[in-house]
Amino acid sequence: MGMELPSALTIRLLTPPAWRKRVVDNTRERIAAEVRDLAPDASAVKKVNQQAAFQPFALRLMWMQLGPRTVRLPDGAAEIWLAPESLRHTGLYHDEDELTLCFAFGLIGHAQQLRSPLLATVDSPFQHERGWSGRAAVPFVGGHATWGGTQIATKILGRIPHEDGKSRQGQSLQSRFWGKLFGPMRKATFEDPLTFFDQVIEGTDAEPGLGIERFNGVWADIECFPTAEEMSNPRQWLKRVRPLLGDER
Known part of the structure; x- marks a missing residue:
């Protein structure tokens, strides 16, 4: 993918309560840091704190749907947090x-x-x-992770993941319920953007792609991140960002 990994990466396997506590504590710490750095309007802070107060309840209900969590701590440490029990609920433990x-x-x-x-x-x-307002940052970042992760998994496995077409087995009823409820949102974040990345990196007959090396230049400039409209129109995004990346094609 043309991108380096941190020199050290910790993977923490946690019980569901410990996983939820870490996530909640991390959210509160990040909000406090943002308030210190930005000094936002008091009404905005109140709204954000109200949303954060609901997080423990929400995680208690649907934690099993969230899987591994990528975290970069304030001291720069890179970690992945995972509750293995979530994989059992979602039928992925032996997949x-x-x-x-x-x-x-x-x-x-x-x-x-x-x-x-x-x-x-x-x-x-x-x-x-x-x-970040106006930028489709979440599907751009999530979709890119899916696109790149699929390529890496294909190399590791020696085949395309799930090429046999088999669906997951052994999902709990609770996981099925939350999966149906939040499935469309997850699909829009992680799966729907795949066509976008195929086109802007690898290209099509009608429009050459940027290639991995030039594409990775987007991460340095917030102006290179697409809008929601551009995520649905890769050619429009390419036309705008090529000059920003030094590609005058």
Whole structure:
């Protein structure tokens, strides 16, 4: 993928309560840091804190759907947090293809963060203040992780993941319920963008792609991140960003 990984990466296997506590504590720490750095309007802070107060309840209900979590701590440490019990709920515990994909996605996430300090604030609750407003940053970052992770998993497995067409087995009823509810949102974030990356990196007969090396230049400049409209129109995005990347084609 043309991107380096951190020199050290910790994978923590946690019980569900410990996983939830780490996620909640990390969210609170990040909000506090954003408030210190940005000094946002008091009403905005109140709204964000109200949303954060709901997080423990939400995680208690649907933690098993969230899988490995890519985290970069304030001291720069790179970690992946995983509750193995979530893999049992979702029927992935013995699924080699899915396990390989999950950790490949996580590794791409850390490579993205190492390449782009910008991504430290991509999920900031204060999107306008951080300059992310109007950018389709979540599907761009998530879709790229899926695109790259799939390529890595294919090399590791020696075949395309799930090429046999078999669906996962052994999902719990709770996991099935939350999966149906949030499935469309996850699909829009991680799967729908795949066509975009195929076109902008590898190219088509009608429009050459950027290639991996030139594409990776996007991580240095927030102006290179696409809008929602551009995510649906790769040629429009390419036309705008080629000059920014020094590609005058």
